Amino acid sequence: MLNSVVTWIDAPETATDGPLSGMRVGVKDNIDVAGVASTCGSRFFADRIARTDADVVRLLRAAGAIVTSKLNMAEFAVGVTSQNSAAGGVRNPWDLERVPAGSSGGSGAAVAAGLVDASLGTDTGGSVRLPASACGVAGLRPTWGAISNGGVFPVSARFDTVGPMARRVADVARVFDVLTTRRVTSGAAARRVGVPRTFITDDIDPAIAAAVETVAGAMARLGYEIVPIDIPGVEDAQDVVYTLLYSEVAQLHRDRLARSPSLFQKATFERVSLGLDISESQRAAAESSLLRYRRTLARTFGEVDVVLTPTMPIDVPPVEESDDVVAQSRRMGQFSYPWSLHEGPTLAIPVGFHPESGMPIGAQLTAAADREAQLFELGQRYQQITNWHNVIPPIMMG
Template structure:
């Protein structure tokens, strides 16, 4: 679901002039309801623009809509929304992933040129993969989060979603208020011999291998690398993240737990049972993981991994919320423990379902330029990012297009 906002006046000129933008509804847009897809905030109207919204408008982009998400950005399918979950434009029976599901779906469907999402454990990258577009989790701390409803101060990042890498890169420049400095094209690409699990859908593994083969053919050196401690990284993120999340919502958990979407409540409550000892152990493991990753990025400049280990699931799946969330985020959460950026880009379609497949490119801290260079090279030689879904947009009222929801 997408809610059109009233007329706003961006700068007349700028690097994003003429482009339309949708904003995930946990990022404040002044004068517009800012609900985080929750009953708790259904009447909340933002008094100020988030810093990232001002930056986009100062660059000439026109903010036209706020976009649906998982409630309070907690969840990886986006179905736990008070507004009703968004659907994937490639197959309306399937999820757009999450929590920035509305952002991924809106870009894929052509409703906006560019969208903002937030990424804590994969919430930009997973929708980008599931919807066949590009999404960046920037190095944490590079993009301002003032005016963004938090999930975790340590792990939250605001990132752009667009059809191609070039627009993602242009938006990143705007969000960080500085053009990228020229850098030599990366020469060495790392491919883990095993990343987290061997249980990856064979079609997904083949599509990611196709990306690697294309880059090798373009002259990139491909090296096998090991990502130490990757198997436990998702658990370490959970252990550090969920107590913080439970604390943010402590009053709501105490006074009105029934007002949460059930899936949201189930996940937030996980943080109530995690103690200080477990958090200290996870923090030490985080530090060890980051230390070992620095060595990896001394050997190679970019690491390639799948974005999701499985095909895009149906909305009415049989798995429990916790099990499905864990499985979908199995390959994205480890990179959230990293201090550097990860970019998801489309690399093919599943031969069984016809759904998009995404791959992650990851680099060292603040080396987004390396990801953009590799991504641009790949997209110059392929057309996966140009494919369009067979979506039909249903608008609820033809005489009020600026204030009506659109459902996918």
């Protein structure tokens, strides 16, 4: 079994008309659905019932989608394995002894297992992209602010996004078009794809490096110009995110940490507590680094249209709890966190399977702000010449 992936919602048997008519959609359990429990995977919110629909749920329903389920997650969306949930850990439908990544682990697993046609997750440091990669589906971290966070319990106001997941990039694009609250710049089609000579580290699983190299070759055959690039400062980006993000998370949960620390899942407590000792001078230094890094990225997207990187540097881990959850989080999110400092979109797509474990491998495509259309076009063209997104996991339900 997938172990507490989903809580079903009473839904109409017939769909209303609209661009998403009949699409079965599940939403992460930090996204409010009126009259339904919204626990954020935490004992703190065990009895919390949402009074109104989140903005994204309202838009889904207006477009004809059938919101069928609330999906399990890492507690308070803090965690990269989705094992730290009061509802029990989520398992990966490709291998029940491995994690689905996180924090939107239920959202990724539900799509892969066929429980829903699409899902919504939230992505602060990689929480849509990592589960998409680990579960073999597509997932979008949109341009910051392009989709409303209204009715979504926060992690960080400055980094939070809501993002759709589905097998096909075309379906991710359909959901995004319904949810976006502002005009997306179509612009010219992407022509130049940048591939970093070294993206943060050379310490990457060889099978993952080879898979992403094969993606670059496929894109070259599709007519895109592949451009080797460097991104100065990327090696420090994860530290910058951690400083700014965890100082904010600690403030958000300060009262809970002080009054009822034992109610937290152990892994959540360890990560939320990271921010308690971050000083104002450390925050100020991180803010300066953020501005410099964004200037670097602006120059990068003046030279290329899209940047191709791996999603995770390692194979999908087993469910056994790590002795050092912070180190595990940093390692799994090593390639996702740097793009969380970028205001533009990143699309994760399935690009193969690990030759030893058989687990999915994902790649990230990143563009300038409001250039989702470029990612969708590139992702759809890639899926037209590959079949990774159509492969069914052994645990297939629905």
